Amino acid sequence: MSEEGGREALKLWRVWRTTRQMCRDRGYEIMDNEIDVSLDEFKHHYCESNGYPDRKRMAFTLRPSDAMMAKYTDPPTPRHPEPGPPAIGTVFVEFNGDETVGIKQLRTFAHYIDEQHHYTGIFIAAGKISPSALKIIPTVLPAILEVFKEDELLVNITMHELVPKHVLLSKEEKAKLLERYRLKESQLPRIQTTDPVAKYLGLRRGQVVKIIRKSETAGRYASYRWAI
Amino acid sequence: MKPKSILKKSTNSSNSSSPPVNPRDQRNLDIALHHARLIQQQKDAEAQILEALEALLELPSSPQADPAHPSEGDVVQFKSLITPFQPSDYDSLIEERHAADLCGYALCPRPPKKDKLGGKMRIVPGSSDGSPARIVPRSQLEIWCSEDCARRALYVKVQLNEEPAWTRRGGLGTDISLMVDQPEAAHTMALPIRSKKPLPEDLVQENMSQDMAALALERGEKPTSGNPFRLLSSDVAEKMSVKPPVAPGSHGKNDTSTHSAIEGYEPKTGKPPIANHKVDEDDDQDWGI
Numbered sequence A: 001m002s003e004e005g006g007r008e009a010l011k012l013w014r015v016w017r018t019t020r021q022m023c024r025d026r027g028y029e030i031m032d033n034e035i036d037v038s039l040d041e042f043k044h045h046y047c048e049s050n051g052y053p054d055r056k057r058m059a060f061t062l063r064p065s066d067a068m069m070a071k072y073t074d075p076p077t078p079r080h081p082e083p084g085p086p087a088i089g090t091v092f093v094e095f096n097g098d099e100t101v102g103i104k105q106l107r108t109f110a111h112y113i114d115e116q117h118h119y120t121g122i123f124i125a126a127g128k129i130s131p132s133a134l135k136i137i138p139t140v141l142p143a144i145l146e147v148f149k150e151d152e153l154l155v156n157i158t159m160h161e162l163v164p165k166h167v168l169l170s171k172e173e174k175a176k177l178l179e180r181y182r183l184k185e186s187q188l189p190r191i192q193t194t195d196p197v198a199k200y201l202g203l204r205r206g207q208v209v210k211i212i213r214k215s216e217t218a219g220r221y222a223s224y225r226w227a228i
Numbered sequence B: 001m002k003p004k005s006i007l008k009k010s011t012n013s014s015n016s017s018s019p020p021v022n023p024r025d026q027r028n029l030d031i032a033l034h035h036a037r038l039i040q041q042q043k044d045a046e047a048q049i050l051e052a053l054e055a056l057l058e059l060p061s062s063p064q065a066d067p068a069h070p071s072e073g074d075v076v077q078f079k080s081l082i083t084p085f086q087p088s089d090y091d092s093l094i095e096e097r098h099a100a101d102l103c104g105y106a107l108c109p110r111p112p113k114k115d116k117l118g119g120k121m122r123i124v125p126g127s128s129d130g131s132p133a134r135i136v137p138r139s140q141l142e143i144w145c146s147e148d149c150a151r152r153a154l155y156v157k158v159q160l161n162e163e164p165a166w167t168r169r170g171g172l173g174t175d176i177s178l179m180v181d182q183p184e185a186a187h188t189m190a191l192p193i194r195s196k197k198p199l200p201e202d203l204v205q206e207n208m209s210q211d212m213a214a215l216a217l218e219r220g221e222k223p224t225s226g227n228p229f230r231l232l233s234s235d236v237a238e239k240m241s242v243k244p245p246v247a248p249g250s251h252g253k254n255d256t257s258t259h260s261a262i263e264g265y266e267p268k269t270g271k272p273p274i275a276n277h278k279v280d281e282d283d284d285q286d287w288g289i
Ligand SMILES: [Zn+2]
Pocket: B067, B103, B104, B105, B108, B109, B110, B144, B145, B146, B149
């Protein structure tokens, strides 16, 4: 087994674990023992005899938990007593080892997501991603495409002690918050959807996150951000 | 009945939605609409370019296509798709084709050349048409299947309009010509330069002798030694009769010195072939390889 292959396996093991933690934190159904897989076990499942990991085998699909679906469902209103279907569904995660990811690769991926009726597709690239490829993301709506580079997922940023906890509010919670403080959503401070934590949580425009910080003087305090 | 306003009456009528619109509001509305339309035009143009870029990833239509002799249909499609491009869009196209493992020239079906040797730089040997050897980054070579395709692609790039498509007036731009349209150009590195008029003949002569004098000075040549300056001086002009005079800017059929063109103009001072050769040698030394 080559040393280089071993290094590659170690790197991808980390990326793969962070990706699964990210899915868990968003609310998809996954058990902790399906995340905390040892390196040896990972190699056993995903590496070839030469020691190199096979990215194609690492792809996975997850379903949203009941709690996640509730969060993405419109609250019933007097005019619409029957809420519509939740704005969330299965997620498909693929790892791509190409040197450069262009339009071609992302189109193929988007096509697969559409064909399999997944709600969200997460594409994790080993190489660089061309600027034009990113431009096709809005053209494949309503399918949601998210693109990450492996390097972004080597460590889980949300586990860093300086990163406060971000919690997505449901539509109902958001409505209550605005009502309580007599605010319009546009009056809230903002968070960009390209912010690393926003990206980690897959925030969409218009959603509100609650940010919980610990303070030595004030204990815990919360603030809210509107995703743009 | 409308609730009575407790605010002071402003000079602007507060119910601006009612028919007789304040002229200032109307102008502001017009300006806002004008800008909105411009932004929309830009968005449309960008969407169109992205679509064209994707279509160009599907060219050529046949995997057996020959980039030196593309099919009629492919040429028409290529030209119409490429017209709204700026040079930067063209770079994106090359990048996308590379990501799709295709030669950067959109009419070529071959994969880009890859060599397994490491290293960052490569030496490209000079070719028979007089282009000198060059040292280029390996990543730049691995975009094309061959040096020929690199030239064909560059030939198109220099013709692209640098103005964004949504601000171009009077149509999208000029017709793009391919290297195959001009067979003699395929053997030289001369590139079609957009919209440069050739200088009048006598002005060129004057500039030329000035430039050659400056060059001789820079090289530390004495005016008396056998040098290009002297060879290009007026007494050589007598030998113009060796060739029939050619209009400035147009290419002579058997002309091989197109690489020496200056901004699209080729100096034609009737240099005897041997002098021509001498100049070439000096040029080579100038690169200091
Ligand atoms: Zn080619």
